Amino acid sequence: MSTKGPNAYEEQHVHSVYEEIAPHFSSTRYKPWPIIESYLKDLPPGSIGLDVGCGNGKYLAVNKEIFIVGSDRSSNLISIASQHHPNSAIVADILSLPHQPSNFDFAISIAVIHHLSTPARRIEAVTSILECLKPTGTALLYVWALEQESSRRGWSEGDDQDVMVPWVMRKKGEGERTFQRYYHLYRKGELEGDVVSAGGEVVESGYEKDNWWVIAKRGSPS
C-alpha cells in the first residue's frame, strides 16, 4: 500500500468498491443497531447533528424530531440516503467535512473510521468529527473489532489487524463478482486511544456484536 499513498489506496480498496456495490450493500443494511437507535432517540427534539459516512442513510429516519446532515464519499449511496426526510445527504470526505466548527449537538460515524488505512488518518478522522461538535456535544463512533471469535470470520486477538474483506455480489445471469474492501480491525482499547490522541474524551465505551464503540466529546482546553 505504501507505494501509492493512502489516498489512492482507499480510493481503490474502499471508495470505488462502495460505489459499485451500493444498491446491493444498501439492500442488506436496513435494521438500525439498538445502541445507535437509542442514542439518536434520546437526543432532545431540535438537536442538530451529523452522520459521517452515512451510507444508505438508515439512521437518518430514526428520530423525526432532530435534524441530521448525512455525508458519504459514495455518490451512489448518497442518492439512496437522500430519500430520507426531513434530513439531508451530501457527498463529502470525512477528512474535509464542509461543516462549521463547534456548531453541532451530536455526530455519529458508524463503521467508517476502520476504512482509513493509516493510524494518523484514523486519528485525523476522529479529530475532524470532534471539531464539529459544540463543547457540550457528543459523538457515537463504531468500528469493527479484531476480537470476533464467534462471527463467521473468526478473527481473534493476535491476528493481522489490516485485512481485505470480500463482498460477494450475485446478479441473475451474470454469476458472482467478489469485491475486496480494506478494513483496519480495532483491538480492545484502540478506539479509546484514538479519541484521546485526537484531543477528545471518552464518555462511555463498549462492545456490541463484533464492534467496538465509544461516545466521545471534545477535550477540555488545557
Place this chain on the structure above:
Amino acid sequence: MKILTLNFLCCARKTCKSSPASFPLHPKEASLEQIETDINALFIKNILPRLDWEAMKTLTIELGLPALPTEPPSPEALEDPDSGEPSQTLKDLHQLLMETSIESGALRCGNCDHEYAVKEGIANFLLPSHMV
C-alpha cells in the same frame, strides 16, 4: 438539497474554516424546486433558534426568494393565538426551509471562490487532491 441544510454547510477546505467568509456558501445558477413534505410544527419551532438569520436573509436574496423580516419571528408568532394551529408565518418557514430545494447549480465559497456542484439535488464537497 433543502435551504435548511445550507445553514449547516461551509467550505470543506481547512484553510477557509476560520474565515467568516466561508459561511454561508453562495448559490450560483441555482435551479430551485419545491418538494412537498408534511409540516411538523414542533420541528420548525425547535429549529428556528438554530438558524443563522443573517445567513438566511443573504440566501433568500441570492436565490431571488421573498425577503425575510429583519428579525427572526418570535415563538409566539408561530401559532394562531386562538386555535393554537400553525400560523402562516410557520407555514412560510416550513415551505422555505423544508420544501424549497436546490435541484442543480453550484455553491461558492466567499473566501476561496471554490465552487461545489449540486446535481439532482445533491451537493458534492469532494475536493481535488491539490486543494485538500
